[in-house]
Amino acid sequence: MALRKYIFVTGGVTSSLGKGIISSSLAKLLQARGYSVTIQKLDPYINVDPGTLNPYEHGECYVTEDGAETDLDLGHYERFTNIPTTQNNNVTTGRIYQSVINKERKGDYLGKTVQVIPHITDEIKRRIKILGTKGNFDFIITEIGGTVGDIESLPYIEAIRQLRWEMGPLNSLVIHLTLVPYLAASAELKTKPTQHSVKMLLENGIQPNILVLRTEHPLNSDIRKKVALFCNVEYNSVIESIDVSTIYEVPLLMQKEGLDGTVLRKLNLPEGEKPEMKPWKQFVGKVKNPKKSVRIALVGKYVELPDSYKSIMESFVHAGAVNDCKVILQSIQSEKINEGNIGSIFTGMQGILVAPGFGDRGIEGKILSARYARENNIPFFGICLGLQCAIIEFARNVIGLTDAHSTEMDLKTPHPVIDLMEEQKGVTIKGGTMRLGIYPCNIMPGSRCSKIYNQPEVLERHRHRYEFNSNYLDMYEEKGMMAAGINPDTELVEIMEIPDHKWFIGVQFHPEYRSTVLSPHPLFIDFVRAALA
Ligand code: GLN
Numbered sequence: 001m002a003l004r005k006y007i008f009v010t011g012g013v014t015s016s017l018g019k020g021i022i023s024s025s026l027a028k029l030l031q032a033r034g035y036s037v038t039i040q041k042l043d044p045y046i047n048v049d050p051g052t053l054n055p056y057e058h059g060e061c062y063v064t065e066d067g068a069e070t071d072l073d074l075g076h077y078e079r080f081t082n083i084p085t086t087q088n089n090n091v092t093t094g095r096i097y098q099s100v101i102n103k104e105r106k107g108d109y110l111g112k113t114v115q116v117i118p119h120i121t122d123e124i125k126r127r128i129k130i131l132g133t134k135g136n137f138d139f140i141i142t143e144i145g146g147t148v149g150d151i152e153s154l155p156y157i158e159a160i161r162q163l164r165w166e167m168g169p170l171n172s173l174v175i176h177l178t179l180v181p182y183l184a185a186s187a188e189l190k191t192k193p194t195q196h197s198v199k200m201l202l203e204n205g206i207q208p209n210i211l212v213l214r215t216e217h218p219l220n221s222d223i224r225k226k227v228a229l230f231c232n233v234e235y236n237s238v239i240e241s242i243d244v245s246t247i248y249e250v251p252l253l254m255q256k257e258g259l260d261g262t263v264l265r266k267l268n269l270p271e272g273e274k275p276e277m278k279p280w281k282q283f284v285g286k287v288k289n290p291k292k293s294v295r296i297a298l299v300g301k302y303v304e305l306p307d308s309y310k311s312i313m314e315s316f317v318h319a320g321a322v323n324d325c326k327v328i329l330q331s332i333q334s335e336k337i338n339e340g341n342i343g344s345i346f347t348g349m350q351g352i353l354v355a356p357g358f359g360d361r362g363i364e365g366k367i368l369s370a371r372y373a374r375e376n377n378i379p380f381f382g383i384c385l386g387l388q389c390a391i392i393e394f395a396r397n398v399i400g401l402t403d404a405h406s407t408e409m410d411l412k413t414p415h416p417v418i419d420l421m422e423e424q425k426g427v428t429i430k431g432g433t434m435r436l437g438i439y440p441c442n443i444m445p446g447s448r449c450s451k452i453y454n455q456p457e458v459l460e461r462h463r464h465r466y467e468f469n470s471n472y473l474d475m476y477e478e479k480g481m482m483a484a485g486i487n488p489d490t491e492l493v494e495i496m497e498i499p500d501h502k503w504f505i506g507v508q509f510h511p512e513y514r515s516t517v518l519s520p521h522p523l524f525i526d527f528v529r530a531a532l533a
Pocket of ligand 1: 308355356357359383384385386408442456464466467
């Protein structure tokens with residue numbers, strides 16, 4: 001029987017303090033002690049999910065096995081805990097209101113005025129509790145997006161207050177993450193913003209149990225005492241979270257600060273032995289002390305915001321550690337690439353990755369990049385739109401279909417080598433309607449991918465509307481680009497590769513969503529290995 005303890009993580013002072021990393025680190029530590037843990041993110045915006053958000057607004061959209069388009073923090077949860085998340089792990093205000101309004105229309109509240117309290121807060125509580133009742137978890141960690149004091153966060157804070165009251169103090173606790181800024185002019189760390197944000201929580205009826213303080217400098221005992229006294233928490237519940245060079249070091253840091261032990265003590269659970277974090281430490285050691293480095297170009301149109309390609313970047317950290325090397329990712333804005341400058345842009349690059357994406361901005365630069373990699377025998381990895389670009393390029397420059405394109409970019413192309421999937425043809429609504437989530441893929445015996453995966457069937461996650469138009473497959477195979485992965489149910493081509501090339505693979509799915517610290521993705525590992533060779 002699972003324990004079902006609820007841990008709420010709130011944030012104060014500023015956004016981007018890393019609640020997702022703290023939640024993931026705590027989950028990792030509790031897991032290492034033998035507990036089962038899941039993490040949930042509640043996002044206070046009105047979009048029903050982040051699938052309709054531009055990556056510039058909100059970073060990458062992460063896709064779960066069951067096809068939910070979610071916040072990028074869920075990627076951290078999976079990368080740290082190695083446990084898949086689901087639709088239930090990310091809930092937005094939009095989704096909460098949508099279900100309340102649907103119920104209202106059905107007549108579920110007949111006769112009642114539907115209000116934020118109790119109807120919205122009840123729905124929030126239901127969404128939090130679902131994870132405990134549906135899953136078999138000892139700990140359900142719920143991260144509240146946004147910052148305490150935001151108008152949008154209020155219903156969430158109120159829902160937590162009620163839940164804590166209902167559950168009792170031994171079944172839930174609140175961890176509040178804040179910032180202790182350093183004033184260089186007076187060489188001082190300041191605790192006032194933390195005091196104020198705790199005060200704000202108190203105004204809403206919540207006394208946090210544990211404070212995690214983000215800081216650029218170590219916190220001495222005077223500062224810790226001051227925060228403990230003025231924020232009404234125990235001295236050893238003031239946890240320092242100092243800046244580190246890799247997010248993967250945070251669990252080790254939190255262990256040193258005793259975060260997991262404090263959580264267990266407060267919930268009246270035996271602390272036991274400190275968990276063994278050996279494999280994790282080994283991984284962090286490899287990340288921090290690489291023996292060599294490799295330069296890989298990441299070609300995309302959202303490169304100005306690194307969060308847009310979060311999972312790809314993290315997959316390279318995992319794959320780099322396996323190869324004992326640091327992957328230096330050189331972000332390249334595809335709009336800037338042209339025939340004249342491509343040689344100098346890719347000078348020194350040992351591998352080229354063309355990223356996923358939508359729409360035609362920068363598309364010709366991506367197509368040129370695939371061509372450059374193919375013609376110069378540079379390891380090439382195309383993901384989703386990246387595969388589609390490699391296919392268009394091959395049609396134009398090898399098969400001789402000079403006007404070939406994707407119908408996403410050119411509806412009138414005479415050679416639609418990438419075309420809308422059959423199931424997408426009648427779809428007019430944009431939200432949640434792509435081909436989403438996990439699908440099986442049969443790997444062709446004898447292909448490079450069969451050596452890489454070393455299994456005949458794999459499961460990978462998708463997020464797209466267009467596909468390779470199989471009517472052209474014979475032409476490709478005749479000229480040396482082979483289908484290396486096929487969906488066994490629909491026969492959609494999921495992987496193309498060029499056997500007569502150092503390493504040239506394009507995949508219609510997103511392998512980056514599946515790479516974790518303990519289970520790095522084989523395609524990334526092998527791509528890095530090939531780039532190093
Ligand atoms: N825009 C392309 C499609 O919808 C590729 C999507 C992607 O790269 N995720 O098929």
